[in-house]
Amino acid sequence: xxxxxxRGKNAIKTxxxxxxxxxxxxxxxxxxxxxxxxxxxxxxxxxxGLAAAYYLAKDxxxxxxxxxxxxxxxxxxxxRNTTIVRSxxxxxxxxxxxxxxxxxxxxxxxxxxLNLFYSNRGHFTLAHTDSAMRTMRWRAExxxxxxxxxxxxxxDEISKACPQLDISCSGQAPILGALYHxxxxxxxxxxxxxxxxxxxxRMGVEIFQSTEVTSIDVKSxxxxxxxxxxxxxxxxxxxxxxxxxxPRICEMVDIETPIVxxxxxxxxxxxxxxxxxTILVSGSLHVYVSQSSRGELVMGSSLDPxxxxxxxxxxxxxxxxxxxxxxxxxxxxxxxxxxxWAGMADLTPDFAPIMGKTEVEGFYIDAGWGTWGxxxxxxxxxxxxxxxxxxxxPDMIKSFRLSRFEDYELTGEKAQPRSxxxxxIAR
Amino acid sequence: MKLLQxxxxxxxxxxxxxxxxxxxxxxxxxxxxxxxxxxYVHYRHGAPGLKKSGGTTVRAAPGLSQKETR
Numbered sequence: 001x002x003x004x005x006x007r008g009k010n011a012i013k014t015x016x017x018x019x020x021x022x023x024x025x026x027x028x029x030x031x032x033x034x035x036x037x038x039x040x041x042x043x044x045x046x047x048x049g050l051a052a053a054y055y056l057a058k059d060x061x062x063x064x065x066x067x068x069x070x071x072x073x074x075x076x077x078x079x080r081n082t083t084i085v086r087s088x089x090x091x092x093x094x095x096x097x098x099x100x101x102x103x104x105x106x107x108x109x110x111x112x113x114l115n116l117f118y119s120n121r122g123h124f125t126l127a128h129t130d131s132a133m134r135t136m137r138w139r140a141e142x143x144x145x146x147x148x149x150x151x152x153x154x155x156d157e158i159s160k161a162c163p164q165l166d167i168s169c170s171g172q173a174p175i176l177g178a179l180y181h182x183x184x185x186x187x188x189x190x191x192x193x194x195x196x197x198x199x200x201x202r203m204g205v206e207i208f209q210s211t212e213v214t215s216i217d218v219k220s221x222x223x224x225x226x227x228x229x230x231x232x233x234x235x236x237x238x239x240x241x242x243x244x245x246x247p248r249i250c251e252m253v254d255i256e257t258p259i260v261x262x263x264x265x266x267x268x269x270x271x272x273x274x275x276x277x278t279i280l281v282s283g284s285l286h287v288y289v290s291q292s293s294r295g296e297l298v299m300g301s302s303l304d305p306x307x308x309x310x311x312x313x314x315x316x317x318x319x320x321x322x323x324x325x326x327x328x329x330x331x332x333x334x335x336x337x338x339x340x341w342a343g344m345a346d347l348t349p350d351f352a353p354i355m356g357k358t359e360v361e362g363f364y365i366d367a368g369w370g371t372w373g374x375x376x377x378x379x380x381x382x383x384x385x386x387x388x389x390x391x392x393x394p395d396m397i398k399s400f401r402l403s404r405f406e407d408y409e410l411t412g413e414k415a416q417p418r419s420x421x422x423x424x425i426a427r
Numbered sequence: 428m429k430l431l432q433x434x435x436x437x438x439x440x441x442x443x444x445x446x447x448x449x450x451x452x453x454x455x456x457x458x459x460x461x462x463x464x465x466x467y468v469h470y471r472h473g474a475p476g477l478k479k480s481g482g483t484t485v486r487a488a489p490g491l492s493q494k495e496t497r
Contacts, residue, residue, distance in 0.1 A: 246473070247473030247474040248475070256470040257470065257471075258469040258470050258473075260448065260471050261473060305441070305442075305444075307478070309475040314429075316429050319428070346473075349469060405468075405469040406461075406462055406465040406469075
């Protein structure tokens with residue numbers, strides 16, 4: 001087990017929840033690297049990296065693992081998304097993959113022994129045009145075909161589920177119908193990172209916060225170690241699970257990817273009494289909204305239309321979003337937005353992730369999650385753990401391999417998140 | 428609303444423009460390998476740093492034609 005005498009100076013109060021197993025009260029493994037060699041190193045202590053560490057230990061018995069996090073766990077896109085979990089994608093591969101994730105999520109609070117506030121709400125993707133209705137019918141049929149409960153509903157059913165919604169959207173874009181997706185849920189996103197970290201830590205995985213990878217040592221096409229600001233680690237297996245930092249990490253091993261970084265912004269209102277049971281998404285109005293267990297409305301919009309490696313937020317975003325949300329719910333005009341933030345979304349040209357092996361032996365990638373990574377946290381962790389343990393990607397993620405771009409075998413996932421629809425990146 | 432100083436159309440809302448990504452040299456399709464061509468089509472310099480501009484190609488909003496300034 002880890003050397004617990006080394007206390008993290010940067011102990012953050014919220015992490016006390018994770019450190020109960022340690023008598024020192026120190027968060028995870030302290031501030032210096034405990035060993036010189038690890039069987040696997042995971043770069044990135046977000047949900048995906050921590051889930052991979054957890055499943056490496058639990059499913060494959062590999063516990064001599066270090067998770068290196070430059071900041072604090074769950075402080076990146078894991079704590080910046082709008083917490084929606086769903087599986088109503090367009091291709092059978094996509095639906096099956098995300099459905100496996102939803103199934104893992106449903107039992108995760110119990111498995112991790114931490115309340116993730118997983119809350120099944122039902123999810124409406126609103127259609128304001130005939131062409132949108134056509135896409136909703138298509139998605140519904142693919143979903144039904146693989147056994148996922150999604151179907152098309154009309155305005156009456158939407159009104160029944162959400163009487164507060166102005167079906168005419170203030171006359172701007174009347175709602176014709178929606179794709180209803182019964183498994184659609186929300187969860188406390190940072191708790192997902194904490195839960196995976198807590199259990200991985202309990203099984204012997206070592207988690208180092210404030211630990212930045214500065215270079216990756218590759219010899220004859222094989223990973224042999226990583227250099228960090230805390231020292232050098234020998235390892236022959238490295239997983240990069242760093243979302244918006246993926247291009248920087250890939251540069252260290254000289255691997256090219258199609259990933260570009262665009263900011264995605266979100267905000268919350270002041271808390272209100274619970275009134276919004278469902279999750280509502282509108283492609284035409286570039287809005288998605290749900291009410292958190294604290295009563296805040298959690299709202300997101302579309303990607304900023306330019307590349308920038310920054311988590312700044314803008315007035316432009318909140319202005320556009322509130323204008324559309326008040327078209328849907330005019331009575332929200334006096335409600336205050338109390339916080340807004342941004343995450344760095346790592347986007348691929350086909351709106352599908354990049355998962356699996358790379359040209360460099362022992363360097364594995366879990367990236368390209370753009371605006372849809374949170375919902376995939378459990379399944380990406382599980383499948384990446386298998387990829388690392390067996391040095392072979394399971395069938396479920398083979399179509400997401402990095403080499404698909406060189407093979408011109410892009411995925412056909414057009415049911416892209418609403419947040420990505422405005423992105424006219426010229427490719 | 429963010430405004431952009433367009434060299435062709437003057438000051439316009441940024442929402443009327445599409446960011447086209449970094450300028451890239453096109454390899455000769457007759458002589459390059461399939462891998463080089465795939466790299467040109469798909470791969471990008473995603474890491475932060477200076478992005479190369481290829482003159483001022485302005486891709487205007489739908490409905491307007493693409494204009495070049497030189």
